[in-house]
Amino acid sequence: MELLTTNNVWMMVCTALVFFMHLGFSLLEVGLTRQKNAINILFKNVFIICAGLLTYAILGFNLMYPGSFLAGVIPDYFFDLFGLSAPVADGALDLAYNEGYTYWTDFLFQGMFAATAATIVSGAVAERIKLGSFMLFSVIYITIVYPIVGSWKWGGGFLDGLGFYDFAGSTLVHSVGGWGALIAIYLLGARLGKFGKDGQSHAIPGHNIPLATAGVFILWLGWFGFNGGSVLSADPSLTSITLVTTCLATAAGGISAFLVSTIAYKNYDLTMFLNGILGGLVGITAGADLMSPFDAVLIGLVAGGVIVFGVSLVDKLKLDDPVGAVAVHLACGIWGTLAVGTFGSMAGFDQFLTQLAGVGIIGAFCCISAFVILSIIKATMGLRMEEKEETEGLDAHEHGMDAYAEFGTVHDR
Amino acid sequence: MELLTTNNVWMMVCTALVFFMHLGFSLLEVGLTRQKNAINILFKNVFIICAGLLTYAILGFNLMYPGSFLAGVIPDYFFDLFGLSAPVADGALDLAYNEGYTYWTDFLFQGMFAATAATIVSGAVAERIKLGSFMLFSVIYITIVYPIVGSWKWGGGFLDGLGFYDFAGSTLVHSVGGWGALIAIYLLGARLGKFGKDGQSHAIPGHNIPLATAGVFILWLGWFGFNGGSVLSADPSLTSITLVTTCLATAAGGISAFLVSTIAYKNYDLTMFLNGILGGLVGITAGADLMSPFDAVLIGLVAGGVIVFGVSLVDKLKLDDPVGAVAVHLACGIWGTLAVGTFGSMAGFDQFLTQLAGVGIIGAFCCISAFVILSIIKATMGLRMEEKEETEGLDAHEHGMDAYAEFGTVHDR
Amino acid sequence: MELLTTNNVWMMVCTALVFFMHLGFSLLEVGLTRQKNAINILFKNVFIICAGLLTYAILGFNLMYPGSFLAGVIPDYFFDLFGLSAPVADGALDLAYNEGYTYWTDFLFQGMFAATAATIVSGAVAERIKLGSFMLFSVIYITIVYPIVGSWKWGGGFLDGLGFYDFAGSTLVHSVGGWGALIAIYLLGARLGKFGKDGQSHAIPGHNIPLATAGVFILWLGWFGFNGGSVLSADPSLTSITLVTTCLATAAGGISAFLVSTIAYKNYDLTMFLNGILGGLVGITAGADLMSPFDAVLIGLVAGGVIVFGVSLVDKLKLDDPVGAVAVHLACGIWGTLAVGTFGSMAGFDQFLTQLAGVGIIGAFCCISAFVILSIIKATMGLRMEEKEETEGLDAHEHGMDAYAEFGTVHDR
Amino acid sequence: MKKIEVIIRKSRFDEVKKALHETEVNFFSYWDVTGVGNEKQGHVYRGVSYSTSDIQRRKISLTVSDHNVESTLETILKAAHTGSVGDGKIFVTPVDEAYRIRTKEKGTDSLS
Amino acid sequence: MKKIEVIIRKSRFDEVKKALHETEVNFFSYWDVTGVGNEKQGHVYRGVSYSTSDIQRRKISLTVSDHNVESTLETILKAAHTGSVGDGKIFVTPVDEAYRIRTKEKGTDSLS
Amino acid sequence: MKKIEVIIRKSRFDEVKKALHETEVNFFSYWDVTGVGNEKQGHVYRGVSYSTSDIQRRKISLTVSDHNVESTLETILKAAHTGSVGDGKIFVTPVDEAYRIRTKEKGTDSLS
Numbered sequence A, B, C: 001m002e003l004l005t006t007n008n009v010w011m012m013v014c015t016a017l018v019f020f021m022h023l024g025f026s027l028l029e030v031g032l033t034r035q036k037n038a039i040n041i042l043f044k045n046v047f048i049i050c051a052g053l054l055t056y057a058i059l060g061f062n063l064m065y066p067g068s069f070l071a072g073v074i075p076d077y078f079f080d081l082f083g084l085s086a087p088v089a090d091g092a093l094d095l096a097y098n099e100g101y102t103y104w105t106d107f108l109f110q111g112m113f114a115a116t117a118a119t120i121v122s123g124a125v126a127e128r129i130k131l132g133s134f135m136l137f138s139v140i141y142i143t144i145v146y147p148i149v150g151s152w153k154w155g156g157g158f159l160d161g162l163g164f165y166d167f168a169g170s171t172l173v174h175s176v177g178g179w180g181a182l183i184a185i186y187l188l189g190a191r192l193g194k195f196g197k198d199g200q201s202h203a204i205p206g207h208n209i210p211l212a213t214a215g216v217f218i219l220w221l222g223w224f225g226f227n228g229g230s231v232l233s234a235d236p237s238l239t240s241i242t243l244v245t246t247c248l249a250t251a252a253g254g255i256s257a258f259l260v261s262t263i264a265y266k267n268y269d270l271t272m273f274l275n276g277i278l279g280g281l282v283g284i285t286a287g288a289d290l291m292s293p294f295d296a297v298l299i300g301l302v303a304g305g306v307i308v309f310g311v312s313l314v315d316k317l318k319l320d321d322p323v324g325a326v327a328v329h330l331a332c333g334i335w336g337t338l339a340v341g342t343f344g345s346m347a348g349f350d351q352f353l354t355q356l357a358g359v360g361i362i363g364a365f366c367c368i369s370a371f372v373i374l375s376i377i378k379a380t381m382g383l384r385m386e387e388k389e390e391t392e393g394l395d396a397h398e399h400g401m402d403a404y405a406e407f408g409t410v411h412d413r
Numbered sequence D, E, F: 001m002k003k004i005e006v007i008i009r010k011s012r013f014d015e016v017k018k019a020l021h022e023t024e025v026n027f028f029s030y031w032d033v034t035g036v037g038n039e040k041q042g043h044v045y046r047g048v049s050y051s052t053s054d055i056q057r058r059k060i061s062l063t064v065s066d067h068n069v070e071s072t073l074e075t076i077l078k079a080a081h082t083g084s085v086g087d088g089k090i091f092v093t094p095v096d097e098a099y100r101i102r103t104k105e106k107g108t109d110s111l112s
């Protein structure tokens, strides 16, 4: 009982921290984009956490943790699909749920995770997607795609059976979001003016770097809960080594992205430093409990490099990702998942292949799902704002509001 | 002992989170008002938390938790009124205080709550009240009115005896602040330019919506402590269901305010979404430990509607509430308190009447107190800035400082 | 085991809070300086936390907690100097480390502290130091000077033997940073335009006071972990009294700085209020576990006065400290350390002398070290940006980026 | 046609705008400038009191047809006036030609 | 020499800039102003819908030699045009003298 | 009376202001504009290096009486000068009339 209480306290603290990541994402995204779309970006982020929690309660949670599958792949969702299936009805609570924490804590912690996956997409598609279309897509993605993928590993599905390992979600959360982002920016096209007629890439600087920096600090803080809570108990040794590997990989990711980008571009680029920090965080997430501090530093160092080259690769592919979501969440998510087979206590060639298989299967499923959902939306409601609306700003057209009514308004039609 | 330690850890974490709400309020208020008064608003918020803690230590805490009353109503404050009455003097600590947490944790947690009530008023009276008058009012309100009301229920007074239920303070904290705000904006009058000669309401847009959004996220985070800590222990089932109901009601409040305002005004209004989130938080606060997740969603949905119509009602009454404090804290506070009689495990007609009685008695007491205090201040020091000062900005006149010295200063006399 | 788990949870929460202080410092510093140097300031802060953690892992931690000394002064760093010396290699964790928390938690908590010392310097030298030189200095300072000083007391060195007391680091963290800041601003000289030819001091207003205010709230929040975690266990009575004294001293520091500066300058100066809050925090840090609430209030009241006069003294000495780091961290750090001999359960003349000795010895060591390191850097790489670069802004010259690309860019060469 | 450039206190802007509207002058552009002049203002920042003559002003620029110049000037002179140092200035300058981009109209037709 | 002052929609700015560059006019200054005119825009804020004619515009100021005036005007009239109310205005005013600070050149030499 | 409009580097502003004060020109207005001209600047943002000729400048506008024009021009030409590309421009334009709003004074009396 005492231990359950302590575990539950830790899990609730972690839940609060993961919740707080949504502010981190909001500030990061709003800071790295333009003033004329700031309200729109905030709206999307606020929507995702609210809608995400509700849909996860209605459907996602029971879909993700089914324990039983049809053919080992499709979660067997004939029971308990709609609404939370509280262990005991009517307020009385079942403390026997497990040793780590209560059923309710579990739901809330997982719900916060679910909303994260859609937030990742939000940054990538910023400044040009229709609000309604985005809301529809993200609800479907959180409610169906994310939990099905999650069920394959965390819900005890076939990937779990295969031995695939993903501690806190480099693949199950970040890559799921990252693949969605990749498909979405491919289907949406780049923002007007991002690529010149000659194909040359233009910079579209973010309008508020101090807020973006605050967002990154908040995300790092949130990751104490994201990884620390994924231990699913307050086990002293596991939680504390997890926090140490998380922080060291993050620090290494930042320093490495800073050094690589300084060498590559002869310039102290703060946004690369910040992306490197996030890359380190995503990279360590799959194996945060398996690594020694030294392994963690190595994983972070590589992640920092992945970021710098990932960002420039996305650019070369003429894909437009204003916040670097694909490099951070997809590229580093893949790297982190593979790193489980390369470093730390599970390393080994077989494990590496299993990790690769997991990455591939989930990638294929996410890409196909995202492609189908987005294509249907594109064909029906349309995905992208009209050229005039995009030029004049989404805030003016979708919201009729200014983010900074007194610092030079941007309304103009 | 182990359990006490765990409980105490949880309560300290919650205390820190409730403290952090003061940043949430600061950012929300500063974001929804104009640049020329930003320093003034920040000053008020910083003042309230500092002065609130000190006066609560000197007087409020002992007034609120007296255990004994004259005629059951007036806290019997002849003993131990001034200064904290540490259970054992001279540094040695009494751990026998109770099972949940230490005396000191209790004081600090309650002190953070106390300051919240005055902060609510701060937002409503922004941009026109004299700083000195506001500081005086808020000190009196935190030191006397809030603890007396609190003592009636949480201090074991007559409302507690009647069976009135208010888990974490929909009425005891939020409505107390909300009534104060209502009386204050009535006595103060609207900001210049808010209502045209024809009586038409004009919008005065806030100057920094990203900060306001950050404020709302921080408030939501703080509510993990506000409601979670009101369990007064780390009891796993109670704390975790409380967090679940809190988050679901909040999400529902946001979504509902967003939908209702989109239908009513044909526009995706972020500020309504944000107010809806806060409405959901306030609405669930009175019964967060009594509700099933489904009840919580219903309470939130109603709260979202209350917000949209509350904001427009306040406007129709020609009251000027820049941040929506009356709709959020008063209207949703009342709704939340009544919801205890309507939904959840205590629901029943008798309970509903008791809740109504509590709302009415406390409302009457707060209105009268606020009216008397503010009228005396108005008659002596004056409440409102002069027209010239208000036009030119409180920052220039009270502080001689600019919030953003380089983004277009606002000093101008 | 249960107790260890609980202690460890508390320590991890505190670690996260101390980490979050780095956002507080970032926002405070960026808010109190000019737009044209905002990227630079953020870069420095992001760098410090990343580099600080890595160097502390590589060298600092083992240097600081050696347990053995040469001649009682120089940490005996021949063993285990490089790399974390995990109690048991290869992932398996030693839970027998101590009763309070695991080895890893200890490392991470201490690592967050270490980075703090360098951050203090960062604010003082803002807007004119070369980025490369600052990075070099701060790495050396965190890796060598801070751990050696720390080892003298917290590592069981000679100051510990003398009976010197410094609970959470008024001297060991804040003064160490403060002395570094003092020497650095002396060697660097004032920002162009700070002092007129006639020697008159000019104000250089900060560009974003709302962010600075947010920074102060975040620092206060972080101090729950800074002081609360310095108990090194979750002991209910010690942790909770520590939080109470911390918060009361802080509140008193703010109110006192506000009152004193209002009397002195006939003006409600928010920046003084904020500095007063920080002064109260630093002041209580040395004896937070020894003081009664009343003592804490007194310490805070004095700290508030120290701030107002400290800021003006630094100015009179023609030293230029944009964020008030010397007044906050050095002056109040000294005051807090001496207060251990004046108030609370250890007060006494002998203790006072011991405290004074500690302040003096550490001050001398820090000044000499900082002077030597900075002088060498000055002679080789140079410390200060060129006049043209400083006028045009460090962001343009070191980073080629704008903090607010749309609110009036500042690039101009 | 004449261009009338006005520098006023920001706090008089609403008055001036209303007054212009009442005289049927419904078209102009404005932006914020910093003015240096006779007026001084006191500020305090972290204990340093200082006084500056760099004061935020609003600049209005409008082009009117010749026969509207007088009435517009009078309107502004009245609405922007407080009588204290710092009320601002009006400058009248010649305009050779004006165009409305939408219709390509020229001259006074383009102004309204 | 003539000074050409243009008030355009912010959203046409990139077009205008490109068009000017194509006619070899590579020097000008611009800033954001608020324009009051015939165009109205709807906003909503916390449940209050309102319509305002204060609309963000961009002002371009450039001085050209006399023989460049016509072509520059044409370029702008074309590039800034959308046909809806609110396209903006162009004003042409006389310039007595111009200097390039770097070289102290005067007159049309100083313009490029 | 003449209106002198100056576009300078922001980093020269303090010098220019001081120099103007020394020649007893204590009244003017200024604001920030973006200038397009011969100067180019390199930036980097998330790995994309780019060079732009849109550079932040400060615009000063002041009206002086005819006999002050020369001295003011000289002062500015000197104080704003660095010799590198991008030092900016000065334009002198005619002013028909000037008013001081506070006193309703006209002409050169209104300027100081």
Ligand SMILES: Nc1ncnc2c1ncn2[C@@H]1O[C@H](COP(=O)(O)OP(=O)(O)O)[C@@H](O)[C@H]1O
Pocket: D007, D034, D035, D036, D037, D038, D039, D055, D057, D084, D085, D086, D087, D088, D089, F027, F028, F029, F061, F062, F063, F064, F100, F101, F102, F111, F112
């Ligand atoms: N000659 C001038 N050219 C441009 N702007 C001027 C000139 N003289 C004054 N101003 C502007 O007018 C404002 C008010 O002038 P000031 O001298 O303070 O007051 P007053 O006109 O009442 O004597 C100044 O802040 C400045 O912006």
Ligand SMILES: Nc1ncnc2c1ncn2[C@@H]1O[C@H](COP(=O)(O)OP(=O)(O)O)[C@@H](O)[C@H]1O
Pocket: D027, D028, D029, D061, D062, D063, D064, D100, D101, D102, D111, D112, E007, E034, E035, E036, E037, E038, E039, E055, E057, E084, E085, E086, E087, E088, E089
């Ligand atoms: N006489 C004027 N003087 C200065 N600016 C003007 C004048 N007339 C119009 N403007 C500017 O031109 C903008 C567009 O004018 P508007 O009347 O809305 O559209 P249109 O020119 O298509 O009729 C206005 O917002 C305003 O900034």
Ligand SMILES: Nc1ncnc2c1ncn2[C@@H]1O[C@H](COP(=O)(O)OP(=O)(O)O)[C@@H](O)[C@H]1O
Pocket: E027, E028, E029, E061, E062, E063, E064, E100, E101, E102, E111, E112, F007, F034, F035, F036, F037, F038, F039, F055, F057, F084, F085, F086, F087, F088, F089
């Ligand atoms: N004809 C013009 N009209 C308006 N502004 C101009 C003109 N020519 C130059 N400018 C302004 O002057 C600034 C400096 O000019 P630039 O061509 O870069 O340097 P330089 O004058 O040294 O050759 C430009 O950024 C622009 O703001």
